[in-house]
Amino acid sequence: MLKQICLWTAVILGVGAAANGAYMLYSPSGWYFAVPGVTTTGPFNQHFIRDIGLIFLLLAGAFLYGAARAEHRVTFWGTATAWLWGHALFHFWEVAVGICGPDALARDFPAVTLPAILGTLLTIWAVADAPRSRAATPN
Secondary structure (H helix, E strand, O other): HHHOOOOOOHHHHHHHHEEEEHHHHHHHHHHHHHOOOHHHHOOHHHHHHHHHHHHHHHHHHHHHHHHHHHHHHHHHHHHHHHHHHHHHHHHHHHHOOOOOOHHHHHHHOOOOHHHHHHHHHHHHHHHHHHHHHHOOOOO
């Protein structure tokens, strides 16, 4: 049961990151004005939004590939999670230095901090599951 929850969580994170990345690439201005709080972080920059859109597509691939290939979960989920934590900590830093108010943390939590937390939990599970996955794989 736990394995299925973890795999489905990874798939949901992957599909969500893919949708966000595709939106950022397809319509940077649409994304900029649609996502709450983004307009308060600086002026519209199509190139920057598309760059980050590519990162979200890579995150999507990492979570989806890890869901499909047990032997690569720790590496792919751990790497994606490292970026997600960097992103989340950057949001905390913006509050700490006064760029955004503390309300930004609550507003951004579902799309910024929660994925980092979920990625961490998935990676911890993948580390714990790795010996079982290796033992179940025929040589």
